[in-house]
Amino acid sequence: MPLESEIAAHFAMARPRVLAALTRRFSDIDLAEEAYQEACLRALERWRRDGLPRDPTGWLLLTGRNATIDRVRRDKRIVFQDVMPEQEEDPGDVEADLADEIDLSELRDDVLRLMFMCCHPDLSLQDQLALALKVIGGFSVEKIARAFVVRPKAMEQRITRAKKKASSLATQLDTPSLQERAARLDAVSTMIYLLFNEGYSASGGDIHIHTELCEEAIRLARLLIALFPSQPEVMGLLSLCLLQHSRRRARIDGKGGLVPLEQQDRSLWSRVEISEGKVLLEKALLRGRPGSYQIQAAIAAVHCAAAGADDTDWQEIERLYAALEQVHPTPVVSLNRAVALAKVRGAAAGLEHLSSLSDALSNYLYFHTTRAALLDEGGETREAIRSYKRALELGPTGQEYEHIREKIALCGQKQKNTDAM
Amino acid sequence: MQYAILIYGTEGFFERLPEEEQEIALQHHRDLQAELDEKGTLGPVARLMDTSSAMTVRKRGESVLVLDGPFAETKEQLLGLYIIECASIDEAIEQAKKLPAGVAAYEVRPVGWGGGTISDDTD
Numbered sequence: 001m002p003l004e005s006e007i008a009a010h011f012a013m014a015r016p017r018v019l020a021a022l023t024r025r026f027s028d029i030d031l032a033e034e035a036y037q038e039a040c041l042r043a044l045e046r047w048r049r050d051g052l053p054r055d056p057t058g059w060l061l062l063t064g065r066n067a068t069i070d071r072v073r074r075d076k077r078i079v080f081q082d083v084m085p086e087q088e089e090d091p092g093d094v095e096a097d098l099a100d101e102i103d104l105s106e107l108r109d110d111v112l113r114l115m116f117m118c119c120h121p122d123l124s125l126q127d128q129l130a131l132a133l134k135v136i137g138g139f140s141v142e143k144i145a146r147a148f149v150v151r152p153k154a155m156e157q158r159i160t161r162a163k164k165k166a167s168s169l170a171t172q173l174d175t176p177s178l179q180e181r182a183a184r185l186d187a188v189s190t191m192i193y194l195l196f197n198e199g200y201s202a203s204g205g206d207i208h209i210h211t212e213l214c215e216e217a218i219r220l221a222r223l224l225i226a227l228f229p230s231q232p233e234v235m236g237l238l239s240l241c242l243l244q245h246s247r248r249r250a251r252i253d254g255k256g257g258l259v260p261l262e263q264q265d266r267s268l269w270s271r272v273e274i275s276e277g278k279v280l281l282e283k284a285l286l287r288g289r290p291g292s293y294q295i296q297a298a299i300a301a302v303h304c305a306a307a308g309a310d311d312t313d314w315q316e317i318e319r320l321y322a323a324l325e326q327v328h329p330t331p332v333v334s335l336n337r338a339v340a341l342a343k344v345r346g347a348a349a350g351l352e353h354l355s356s357l358s359d360a361l362s363n364y365l366y367f368h369t370t371r372a373a374l375l376d377e378g379g380e381t382r383e384a385i386r387s388y389k390r391a392l393e394l395g396p397t398g399q400e401y402e403h404i405r406e407k408i409a410l411c412g413q414k415q416k417n418t419d420a421m
Numbered sequence: 422m423q424y425a426i427l428i429y430g431t432e433g434f435f436e437r438l439p440e441e442e443q444e445i446a447l448q449h450h451r452d453l454q455a456e457l458d459e460k461g462t463l464g465p466v467a468r469l470m471d472t473s474s475a476m477t478v479r480k481r482g483e484s485v486l487v488l489d490g491p492f493a494e495t496k497e498q499l500l501g502l503y504i505i506e507c508a509s510i511d512e513a514i515e516q517a518k519k520l521p522a523g524v525a526a527y528e529v530r531p532v533g534w535g536g537g538t539i540s541d542d543t544d
Binding site for chain 2: 005010275276
């Protein structure tokens with residue numbers, strides 16, 4: 001095992017915690033990033049020579065802090081709000097005390113604070129995700145730019161602006177009260193969920209990078225659970241991400257196209273992630289406080305439990321969507337419930353549930369394809385064709401376009417046959 | 422005599438290594454398992470899930486406490502274990518040395534008692 005990659009792995013693991021603590025210390029993300037980089041440079045030299053320290057995170061934190069304090073003493077232009085204690089000792093010599101230096105409860109609020117800064121409400125969703133990837137994940141600007149299909153230069157400017165905005169929050173964020181902590185956890189969970197979706201739903205482009213976004217989201221969710229172990233919704237979030245991620249190899253065909261759930265080769269689903277997702281969900285549900293992520297994870301778990309598409313327990317899925325409609329009433333959730341209803345009680349029941357959504361989802365492609373499929377199933381071919389044609393107007397991807405054209409052709413064929421009789 | 426090889430490491434560290442190196446580390450495990458299996462001295466082998474999926478059960482008098490975790494933060498965790506049959510602790514240590522370096526630390530502990538049912542003479 002080369003020491004280089006071990007060191008790199010430790011850097012990557014330590015980054016969120018170290019950066020979070022440094023950001024609180026210096027109230028400035030840029031300064032914190034510089035301090036972290038300086039610490040890594042020194043670590044490379046030192047660890048290569050002396051081997052790994054017992055607590056790499058603590059080592060990097062202390063070294064980054066001290067190096068920056070030294071630099072600031074020389075450069076009086078940067079003034080801190082709090083008084084810096086004397087921190088002269090070489091972290092290599094005080095390793096035994098490192099564990100005590102890092103207060104766990106302080107650190108967990110630091111990480112939460114940093115994540116929360118990245119979801120500054122004034123930032124666009126994409127900027128929030130880009131900032132989180134850069135600051136917490138340590139992704140390079142080039143990589144983030146590729147993930148969002150933007151030029152690196154433009155991404156760099158956006159991240160710089162976003163960082164400035166987020167840093168302006170830094171001075172206002174104290175140690176949160178219980179209520180504030182819950183609110184921050186919510187905001188951060190949403191950010192992680194959206195980051196996962198960004199990786200999960202993006203079709204085409206550089207698949208490799210999108211998988212990395214999902215993996216980063218999973219890592220952040222793990223970090224959040226490690227810091228806040230008793231939050232059922234955070235467990236639900238990680239469970240949901242793992243269950244969805246377990247299908248990644250089956251979701252893309254040889255040509256890079258998306259394979260719908262019912263056509264996926266289930267032997268390609270990752271059993272390791274499914275079992276961990278299931279266990280986490282069971283554990284979360286023990287707390288008796290189901291929420292949106294737990295219910296969504298439960299739905300994913302029902303799909304994962306079915307050996308084939310025909311074995312899917314649609315009754316359970318319908319019940320879960322009904323529950324989700326209660327805690328998280330959105331038209332898209334209702335659309336999904338309609339699909340489940342159609343599976344359980346037939347196309348007519350599905351269509352009935354859909355009828356109330358036609359205003360809210362009139363510009364939503366999948367509303368029209370779903371409606372068309374149910375109409376077709378119920379024998380209303382003419383109306384189905386009309387719905388499919390409406391879907392074509394709503395900018396389907398190349399693959400979806402082909403798929404819808406095919407359906408229209410099939411419906412047209414059926415229509416002809418009925419007319420001929 | 423049975424010995425346990427307990428594998429301690431930082432959660433998530435292995436996953437952070439480049440894929441080729443993960444594969445090399447796993448190959449060490451496969452080799453040792455194959456070798457011991459052939460000799461008939463390989464007992465149960467387990468890789469444990471992340472502690473985020475764990476619960477701790479603690480009894481205090483009549484009341485039972487069920488907690489999330491254990492969570493020791495950046496500290497090392499029990500990641501997995503082997504039970505193997507060896508003539509001496511030296512031999513068990515020799516076997517543990519075959520496991521991949523760098524990713525984890527290996528604690529070799531003699532098994533005091535092992536088996537599927539608890540026999541009467543243990544108490």
